[in-house]
Amino acid sequence: MIATQNLTYEVNGKVLIEDISTVFNVNEINLIIGANGAGKSTLINLLCNQINPTKGSVIYEGLKTQLPSELSKVRAVLSQHIDMAFPLTVHEIVLMGRYPHFSHQPTEKDHQIVKEAMDLFQINAFSNRNYQTLSGGEKQRVHFARVMAQIWPDGKEQTKYLLLDEPLTYLDVYYQFDFMNKIKAIMQLQPMVVIGVLHDLNLASQYANQVLLLENGKVFQSGVPEKVLTKETISKVFDLEPTFFTDSNGKRHLSF
Numbered sequence: 152m153i154a155t156q157n158l159t160y161e162v163n164g165k166v167l168i169e170d171i172s173t174v175f176n177v178n179e180i181n182l183i184i185g186a187n188g189a190g191k192s193t194l195i196n197l198l199c200n201q202i203n204p205t206k207g208s209v210i211y212e213g214l215k216t217q218l219p220s221e222l223s224k225v226r227a228v229l230s231q232h233i234d235m236a237f238p239l240t241v242h243e244i245v246l247m248g249r250y251p252h253f254s255h256q257p258t259e260k261d262h263q264i265v266k267e268a269m270d271l272f273q274i275n276a277f278s279n280r281n282y283q284t285l286s287g288g289e290k291q292r293v294h295f296a297r298v299m300a301q302i303w304p305d306g307k308e309q310t311k312y313l314l315l316d317e318p319l320t321y322l323d324v325y326y327q328f329d330f331m332n333k334i335k336a337i338m339q340l341q342p343m344v345v346i347g348v349l350h351d352l353n354l355a356s357q358y359a360n361q362v363l364l365l366e367n368g369k370v371f372q373s374g375v376p377e378k379v380l381t382k383e384t385i386s387k388v389f390d391l392e393p394t395f396f397t398d399s400n401g402k403r404h405l406s407f
């Protein structure tokens with residue numbers, strides 16, 4: 152699991168994250184929601200050590216070492232904006248996910264994992280295309296394949312960590328569900344902590360084991376979707392009045 156203790160981050164006298172103590176469990180999908188500017192990306196950056204807390208700590212439980220070289224074999228981070236300045240092929244970008252695992256040349260196993268990750272996210276047809284020529288959604292699927300190649304299930308007990316900042320932004324509705332379903336399927340093969348930032352409250356309601364609702368850098372509410380995504384919390388944080396209905400499969404939906 153990943154735990155935070157009194158996590159606080161200030162910049163130029165402004166508190167962006169304030170006193171967050173929480174736990175992100177293994178084999179659970181943890182989704183962070185909140186209005187624009189609430190601090191979601193800042194929290195992800197703290198969780199993956201891209202920035203250091205002003206106070207408090209982030210603890211990866213069950214890791215023998217937090218050396219960056221070791222951490223990168225078990226933890227993958229998908230940031231919100233990824234620019235590629237060079238005309239790399241799709242295959243070259245997915246292979247980047249394997250860089251922490253080999254020293255000079257990729258092994259047969261690395262090539263095999265890259266192929267499987269590309270198959271999984273249906274990007275084999277683009278393998279030799281210049282990444283810069285892909286559409287937004289296609290690029291995003293390339294990055295899914297890259298991060299999953301990095302932490303590909305290996306049958307070992309070591310927990311893997313997947314941190315995603317707004318992974319669904321460029322995807323059409325088919326690929327949004329496809330991605331969430333694939334994450335769930337991969338979690339059956341490997342102990343994994345998944346933490347993601349999402350804006351779609353229906354997807355959060357459907358897929359999250361835990362929702363962390365942020366407001367002004369603080370946890371406004373956390374827990375299972377039914378506890379967090381209520382009329383009261385949503386109208387307070389998003390200033391919108393949702394209505395709820397349950398479909399014939401028992402899934403709870405929100406509309407505005």
Ligand SMILES: Nc1ncnc2c1ncn2[C@@H]1O[C@H](COP(=O)(O)OP(=O)(O)OP(=O)(O)O)[C@@H](O)[C@H]1O
Pocket residue numbers: 162163165167185186187188189190191192193194
């Ligand atoms: N270096 C900085 N200096 C000052 N303010 C900053 C800095 N970095 C972030 N902020 C502010 O902190 C707040 C939180 O930013 P963050 O990117 O974490 O929000 P977010 O919840 O991810 O928002 P969004 O939904 O719009 O992506 C924002 O108001 C942002 O402008």
